[in-house]
Amino acid sequence: MVDKNSRGSRAPFRRGLVWLRNDLRCADNTALYRADKGSDALAAVFIACPETWRSHGDGDNVVAFRLRSLQHLQQDLAARNIPLYFLELSTFAQVPAALAQLAHKLHVDAVFANAEYPLNERKRDEAVRESLREVGVPVEYCTDRTLIPPGSLTTNSGDGFKVFTPFKRAFIARHGDEAMDPLPAPRARSGDHLQLWPEWQALEAENNLVRTIPKTVGDYGVPAGGAERVLDWPVGEAAGLAHLETFSEKVDDYLKLRDFPGVEGTSRLSPYLNCGAVSIRQCVKMALAENGGHWVGKSEGASTWLSELLWREFYQHLVVNFPRVCRNQPFKPETEQVPWSRSKHDFERWCAGETGVPIVDAAMRQLNRTGWMHNRLRMVVASFLTKNLLIDWRRGEHYFMQQLVDADFAANNGGWQWAASTGTDAVPYFRVFNPYSQSKKFDAEGDFIRVFVPELARLSARDIHCPPPVDGYPPPMCNVTDSRKHAIEVFANLKS
Known part of the structure; x- marks a missing residue:
């Protein structure tokens, strides 16, 4: 081991350690950049906490994608002669002592990491700061998962924004x-x-x-199903950047195509953003270049996608400004009194894509088969569960976390609470998506439904959205008109 202070009268030899989390890339990685700039010798570490991951709802798909991305990052770092250590613990509670022990044994002078924002992650990071302080090692947490530090953008009264549009205006202005x-x-x-x-x-x-990074997700204990569902996704930084480059060629059409699940009209970058194979700045840089350097202007498609990136930013800020959403609580406290249905049978039919409502079933089967769901359909199925079936949004939120390859707590929680009218939304509780009109509008010919609900494949474009009785396909679980009216009455009574 080289003595870090063996340079005599020269400046001390500095050893930096980067603690990687959901930032699995080399380029545009703030913590890695800061460590590289301030260190003579550089190493990285990734800490897996499978028990905490499970308790947070992380399913096999997102874990498999994360670990496969980590393997690619190890190769990218090795090409730069930067070692990547892998620690496998059980829970976040073990991280502070383990990281302090590792920092001590590696004789590092500083630890760098990119900040994470859900409540438990922030508590873990503060405990790590204290533990490292005891062994004389400072830790620097960098802003990287967001464009600006959550909590730094406030209203004139100093509070966090509760509604997206004012947040967006303030962000662009400042x-x-x-x-x-x-x-x-x-x-x-x-x-x-x-x-x-x-x-x-x-x-x-x-x-x-410390152990080697698992060669396969099976070695790590992720069931094979989780691995299989992400095989269609190329992983790693190079794959993510290639995906971004491909989307840049069609971002101008994003507004026109994004709501149609049967076409490739969305970016499908969310898994790469979530694990950090692509950065939020790289995405914004591309969209601004396509939009003449403006957040709103030249290209309606690029402007709309920039707005979607700000939705992602907004939800990351929410978990810091309003930590109750990290405690399994609704953003609007009064909605805790909603008399949610406890029907296990109804929930299981929704999960399986057996509701008898074709667009809902097609969307849920897409999720179950591929680990991903089109964003328009995420809103449709969430509205159906929480409004038409009046089932607690938290059950849907958890199911999505279990299935999605892009499962991110802040975005998933924010989206579910938005759909359930328990979260941040300028439109009151009476927002209820009609799945039949959504289907006719955004899958007019029924092409998407036919892919995932083959029982209905022979029906005409006129009949497929609200089909007559078909052998092997269930009748609708509920009358969407009556159930919508009931949900509105339930929420109206809460308000009064």
Whole structure:
């Protein structure tokens, strides 16, 4: 081991450690950039906490995507002669002591990480700061998952924004002219750089924590089904950037095509943004370039997609400004009194895509088969569950977390509460999507339904949205007109 202070009268030799989380890329990684800039020797660590991941609702699909992306990042870092350690713990509670132990054994001078914002993650990170302080190692948390630090954009009264449109206006007014330039990847080190860091085996023998990154998700304990459902997604930073480049060629058509599930009209970048294979700044930079440097203007498609990126930003800010949403509570406290249905049978039919409402069933089967769902349909199925079936939004939120390859707590919670009228929405409780009109409007010929509900494949475009009795396909679970009226009455009574 090289003594970090063995340079005599020269400046001290600095060793930096980057703690990677959902930021699995080399380029435009703020913590990695800061560590690279301030360190002579550089290493990284990823800490898996499967028990906490499960308690937070992370399903097999998102874990499989995360681990496969991590394997690609290890290769990218190895090409730069930067080692990546892998710690496998059970829970967040074990992280502070383990990270302090590792930092001590590696003789690092500083730890760098990109901030995460749900409540438990913030508590973990503060505990890590205290634990590292005890061994004399400072930690720097960087803004990277968002464009600006959550909590930094407030109303004139100093409160966090509760509605998206004012948030968007304030963001553009205060930050719209700021450069969103991505940061460079860390510089490649010489082969001798690896000699400064102990190999896996030495640390593994010492503390029984460090191990090699699983070669397959099966080695890690993720069921094969989770692995299979993400195989159609190329993973890693290069794949994410290629996906972004492909979308840049059609972003101008985003507004025209984004609501039609039967066409490739959305970016499908959410899994890459979620695990950090692509950064939010890289996405914004591309869209601004297509939009003449403006957040609103030249291209309706690029402007609309920029607005969607700000929705993602908004939800990340919400979990900081209103931490009750991280405690399984509704954003609007009065909606805690909604008399939700406890029907296990109804919920299971919704999960399985057996509701008898074709567009709902097609969407749920898409989710179950692929680990992804078109955004328009996420709103439709969420509205159907919470308004027409009056089933607690938290059950749907959890099911989505279990199934989605892009499962992100802030975005998923925000979307579900928006649909259920328990969250942030300028439109009151009477927003209820009619699944039949949504189907006719956005899947007019029924092409999407035919892919995922083959029982109805032979029906005409006129009949497929609200079909006559068909062998093997269930009748509708409810009358959407009557159930909508009932839901509105329930919420109206709460308001009064």
